[in-house]
Amino acid sequence: MGILKVRNLNxxxxxxxxxxxxxxxxxxxxxxxxxxPNGAGKSTLLNTFVGRLVxxxxxxxxxxxxxxxxxxYEINQMGVCRVFQTPEIFGELSLLDNVMIPxxxxxxxxxxxxxxxxxxxETDVNDQAEHVLEDVGLADQRNELANSLSRGDKRxxxxxxCLVQAPRLLLLDEPTxxxxxxxxxxxxxxxxxxxxxxITKIVIEHDMHVVFSLAEKISVMAQGAVIVEGAPDxxxxxxxxxxxxxxxxxx
Amino acid sequence: MDVIILQVLNGLDKGSAYALIALGLTxxxxxxxxxxxxxxxxxxxxxxxxxxxxxxxxxxxxxxxxSRTDFLGNPLKVEVxxxxxxxxxxxxxxxxxxSVPLSILLAIPVMALIGLAxxxxxxxxxxxxxxxxxxxxxxxxxxxxxQIVKYFYGAxxxxxxxxxxxxxxxxxGVLLGFEPFSIIYPYWRLVxxxxxxxxxxxxFAFLRFTTFGMVVxxxxxxxxxxxxxxxxxxxxxxxxxxxxxxxxxxAGVMYTPIVAPNYNMGMNFLVLSFVVVVVGGMGSLxxxxxxxxxxxxxxxxxxxxxxxxxxxxxxQVIIYLVAIIVLLVRPRGLMGRKGVMED
Amino acid sequence: MLGLSRKDTTLLLIVLALxxxxxxxxxxxxxxxxxxxxxxxxxxxxQRFVIFGIxxxxxxxxxxxxxxxxxxxxxxxxxxxxxxxxxxxxxTVNVVPAIxxxxxxxxxxxxxxxxxxxxxxxxxxxxxxxxxxxxxxxxAYSVLTPITAGETGLQLSLNDPRILGSSAVDxxxxxxxxxxxxxxxxxxxxxxxxKFTFNFGYYLCAVIMLIAFYISIRIFRSPFGAMLRAVKSNxxxxxxxxxxxxxxTLAAFVISGMYAGLAGGLMVAVDPLAGADRMxxxxxxxxxxxxxxxxxxxxxxxxxxxxxxxYFENIFSRLNEADLNxxxxxxxxxxxxxxxxxxxxxxxxxxxxTLGVMFMAVVIFLPGGIVEGGQRVAGWFRRKSGTxxxxxxAPAASAAE
Numbered sequence: 001m002g003i004l005k006v007r008n009l010n011x012x013x014x015x016x017x018x019x020x021x022x023x024x025x026x027x028x029x030x031x032x033x034x035x036x037p038n039g040a041g042k043s044t045l046l047n048t049f050v051g052r053l054v055x056x057x058x059x060x061x062x063x064x065x066x067x068x069x070x071x072x073y074e075i076n077q078m079g080v081c082r083v084f085q086t087p088e089i090f091g092e093l094s095l096l097d098n099v100m101i102p103x104x105x106x107x108x109x110x111x112x113x114x115x116x117x118x119x120x121x122e123t124d125v126n127d128q129a130e131h132v133l134e135d136v137g138l139a140d141q142r143n144e145l146a147n148s149l150s151r152g153d154k155r156x157x158x159x160x161x162c163l164v165q166a167p168r169l170l171l172l173d174e175p176t177x178x179x180x181x182x183x184x185x186x187x188x189x190x191x192x193x194x195x196x197x198x199i200t201k202i203v204i205e206h207d208m209h210v211v212f213s214l215a216e217k218i219s220v221m222a223q224g225a226v227i228v229e230g231a232p233d234x235x236x237x238x239x240x241x242x243x244x245x246x247x248x249x250x251x
Numbered sequence: 252m253d254v255i256i257l258q259v260l261n262g263l264d265k266g267s268a269y270a271l272i273a274l275g276l277t278x279x280x281x282x283x284x285x286x287x288x289x290x291x292x293x294x295x296x297x298x299x300x301x302x303x304x305x306x307x308x309x310x311x312x313x314x315x316x317x318s319r320t321d322f323l324g325n326p327l328k329v330e331v332x333x334x335x336x337x338x339x340x341x342x343x344x345x346x347x348x349x350s351v352p353l354s355i356l357l358a359i360p361v362m363a364l365i366g367l368a369x370x371x372x373x374x375x376x377x378x379x380x381x382x383x384x385x386x387x388x389x390x391x392x393x394x395x396x397x398q399i400v401k402y403f404y405g406a407x408x409x410x411x412x413x414x415x416x417x418x419x420x421x422x423x424g425v426l427l428g429f430e431p432f433s434i435i436y437p438y439w440r441l442v443x444x445x446x447x448x449x450x451x452x453x454x455f456a457f458l459r460f461t462t463f464g465m466v467v468x469x470x471x472x473x474x475x476x477x478x479x480x481x482x483x484x485x486x487x488x489x490x491x492x493x494x495x496x497x498x499x500x501x502a503g504v505m506y507t508p509i510v511a512p513n514y515n516m517g518m519n520f521l522v523l524s525f526v527v528v529v530v531g532g533m534g535s536l537x538x539x540x541x542x543x544x545x546x547x548x549x550x551x552x553x554x555x556x557x558x559x560x561x562x563x564x565x566x567q568v569i570i571y572l573v574a575i576i577v578l579l580v581r582p583r584g585l586m587g588r589k590g591v592m593e594d
Numbered sequence: 595m596l597g598l599s600r601k602d603t604t605l606l607l608i609v610l611a612l613x614x615x616x617x618x619x620x621x622x623x624x625x626x627x628x629x630x631x632x633x634x635x636x637x638x639x640x641q642r643f644v645i646f647g648i649x650x651x652x653x654x655x656x657x658x659x660x661x662x663x664x665x666x667x668x669x670x671x672x673x674x675x676x677x678x679x680x681x682x683x684x685x686t687v688n689v690v691p692a693i694x695x696x697x698x699x700x701x702x703x704x705x706x707x708x709x710x711x712x713x714x715x716x717x718x719x720x721x722x723x724x725x726x727x728x729x730x731x732x733x734a735y736s737v738l739t740p741i742t743a744g745e746t747g748l749q750l751s752l753n754d755p756r757i758l759g760s761s762a763v764d765x766x767x768x769x770x771x772x773x774x775x776x777x778x779x780x781x782x783x784x785x786x787x788x789k790f791t792f793n794f795g796y797y798l799c800a801v802i803m804l805i806a807f808y809i810s811i812r813i814f815r816s817p818f819g820a821m822l823r824a825v826k827s828n829x830x831x832x833x834x835x836x837x838x839x840x841x842x843t844l845a846a847f848v849i850s851g852m853y854a855g856l857a858g859g860l861m862v863a864v865d866p867l868a869g870a871d872r873m874x875x876x877x878x879x880x881x882x883x884x885x886x887x888x889x890x891x892x893x894x895x896x897x898x899x900x901x902x903x904x905y906f907e908n909i910f911s912r913l914n915e916a917d918l919n920x921x922x923x924x925x926x927x928x929x930x931x932x933x934x935x936x937x938x939x940x941x942x943x944x945x946x947x948t949l950g951v952m953f954m955a956v957v958i959f960l961p962g963g964i965v966e967g968g969q970r971v972a973g974w975f976r977r978k979s980g981t982x983x984x985x986x987x988a989p990a991a992s993a994a995e
Contacts, residue, residue, distance in 0.1 A: 076836035115818035394950030564737030
């Protein structure tokens with residue numbers, strides 16, 4: 001079953017074709033990687049999924065519901081969550097609060113004026129948040145401010161903020177960029193573990209080590225278009241991919 | 252028709268002041284990214300440059316005039332102004348008469364110094380702070396400047412007359428073929444409008460045709476890139492701040508014959524000038540100028556008795572009303588670039 | 595207690611104690627002593643402390659938590675005042691309906707204005723609020739004169755209907771009261787050289803302030819409060835987390851508008867006169883300053899800020915040249931006159947200069963306000979005593995901070 005269907009998506013920035021007739025099918029429960037050189041339109045594509053960018057033409061359907069022309073918060077409520085390239089977290093809040101807020105969002109829907117409760121007495125939300133923080137290995141720092149974390153840890157925190165919502169589709173924009181090899185491997189392990197929960201994932205990644213350890217299907221983008229699509233083994237040997245990467249040094 | 256022309260003319264002088272202040276505000280905002288709530292105080296300081304010069308020129312001492320006597324038959328003591336004593340009553344009198352335009356010469360260096368001191372001493376440290384902090388610290392500075400002026404000059408407005416040659420009014424009606432006295436317009440307001448146009452043209456020409464101006468404009472568009480080119484953009488921005496201060500100051504100098512200055516005149520203009528900047532588009536110089544004149548003229552139309560009868564109170568709120576509508580319908584203002592502080 | 599954590603309960607109790615004992619604490623100097631001019635324990639000033647405390651507390655819920663800087667909050671206070679006086683003109687001089695009406699009217703008014711202004715953020719929001727407040731001010735002076743009485747200000751008169759009370763008592767306008775206890779009533783207590791005044795109006799305001807403070811603590815600790823902090827921290831993330839920040843911010847705006855209305859209602863409860871100058875933008879600036887000075891985003895900060903500013907306003911604006919000469923009389927002659935000349939700029943009418951300097955100093959040197967200053971000093975002392983006890987404890991303590 002395709003959970004995400006993209007049909008004939010186009011987006012022009014001035015004269016630049018950022019997205020050119022994109023078609024994409026993501027199967028439920030799989031890890032789908034999107035790779036391609038810088039400027040290929042990968043992040044632009046993700047932006048259209050979460051309501052940050054409206055494409056010129058085309059359709060994006062999630063679970064047979066159209067995603068376009070919806071507010072970002074509505075899209076999230078449908079079960080799509082995104083981890084950004086530069087971590088978007090609540091820097092001035094504690095880690096625990098950072099994770100509790102998405103939990104409330106998931107539990108309460110759009111708007112609940114709970115001005116009389118107490119953060120530390122919302123036990124169910126608290127437990128869920130603590131649990132997820134343990135999953136990503138940040139439980140010990142739960143009372144520290146999110147801004148004090150290292151970049152890698154911020155990324156992990158953002159992942160936790162998504163995981164606690166138990167999304168159906170998780171969008172990861174270069175989850176390991178700028179991480180050490182050890183951190184990268186930790187993140188791969190983490191993503192594999194949450195893979196067991198049946199969350200569909202779309203991963204944008206430059207690091208081929210990550211891509212080939214995780215992905216079940218790979219789409220290669222270049223200059224705004226999907227040029228090749230297939231299983232990791234098929235992609236590895238494809239000459240078009242090597243050409244797109246200028247000699248394929250990465251492979 | 253003549254009524255319409257009259258209202259347009261009436262709006263021009265206030266519009267000129269709005270345009271000049273808004274020009275400086277948006278220059279500072281566009282180049283330095285600072286929201287300067289003390290800009291109205293700079294306008295006020297300019298006006299007080301004129302007051303100060305006038306005071307100096309009219310300094311006098313008492314001399315006994317042996318040729319005249321008072322009603323008791325004693326020799327009459329008369330006040331003699333030093334400047335008339337030194338340069339003779341003709342030249343001295345003329346200098347005093349022309350004290351307001353002469354104040355421009357005083358105001359340029361004084362305002363430049365104040366601008367430099369403000370930027371180097373205070374504003375510089377706030378580039379990286381949030382806008383709220385910038386608003387607050389410049390707001391505090393405005394209060395301080397106002398109170399200092401109030402301490403030295405008192406709270407009452409101080410009249411500073413225009414040169415005698417400009418005291419009359421000009422009959423536009425005759426010129427345009429209407430009834431005599433249907434459109435009369437004080438000469439000085441005409442002078443003020445022309446002065447404003449000259450200043451605005453000078454600022455635009457400076458930004459357009461000098462290398463300095465080009466760098467500044469490039470910096471307004473993309474500060475980081477210009478910085479990367481190895482150009483010391485910081486120093487140029489300091490100069491821009493001084494120029495904005497001079498523009499505001501000169502606007503104040505020449506405004507003194509229209510409205511007698513007092514210490515809080517700047518604040519009234521500031522609030523309105525911010526509205527003007529927002530309507531024109533944050534960071535857009537032509538927008539600020541256009542919106543300044545536009546709102547000045549609108550305000551003058553709204554003060555017509557026919558309009559007030561129709562919509563009571565409209566003259567008090569018209570500018571705010573326009574600002575609210577513009578902000579809601581077209582948040583980047585009339586000519587603002589997309590994306591400037593639009594979030 | 596009351597659903598608060600132990601720390602918050604302590605805080606509430608400290609504020610309670612300070613407020614109840616204020617007539618003593620603010621009058622530390624004997625009546626006829628030199629220093630009596632620094633006493634602040636008289637009803638009018640104490641009322642202002644708590645009323646402006648409420649105003650700043652409400653403003654802090656908006657600015658401190660969400661980061662939206664409103665420059666027009668005085669409009670809500672002004673509207674609340676007018677509503678309050680009208681209740682006392684039409685219904686009764688009992689202050690309860692007046693206070694309820696001022697909160698309600700300010701709430702509706704802020705909902706309306708907040709809905710429009712919150713469509714923009716940052717400096718645009720500030721200017722929109724400023725524009726609305728200035729508009730209200732201008733209208734109150736001109737077109738709305740039948741409702742606001744324009745420049746003279748809205749006040750009670752003998753011809754008011756007061757359908758639930760009486761228009762006149764013994765030929766005079768009845769005094770504002772709380773179920774029969776007049777606001778201006780109170781008693782004095784003289785002990786030795788000291789004289790303490792206990793005023794009913796003050797205690798009513800104080801009780802309401804404590805309730806408002808309690809509500810503000812609850813909001814700060816609630817999930818709603820966390821949402822507001824999240825608005826300030828990162829609206830983008832909120833959106834991508836499935837939360838529309840608008841209703842939360844609007845709710846904060848309305849709550850803070852109601853606090854402002856409450857403050858306006860209490861002002862007319864103790865002194866039934868409402869003027870448009872309360873809505874002028876300088877009044878909005880003052881509440882911003884109170885909040886910043888005390889510490890935006892902290893619980894007690896706004897209270898402290900309001901107290902400090904109202905105290906200094908009162909003391910500084912009353913000092914005159916003679917007082918200054920007396921204060922500096924110990925100095926040599928030349929120095930004395932120099933000091934007096936300089937100090938004179940800052941007192942009396944020049945009090946606003948002091949205010950401006952304070953404003954700048956706080957923003958430049960102490961962005962976290964008095965509360966942060968206090969924490970710094972406390973931390974400094976803790977570290978110092980730590981080093982004296984054992985050299986090793988100090989680095990650990992500083993690392994934890």
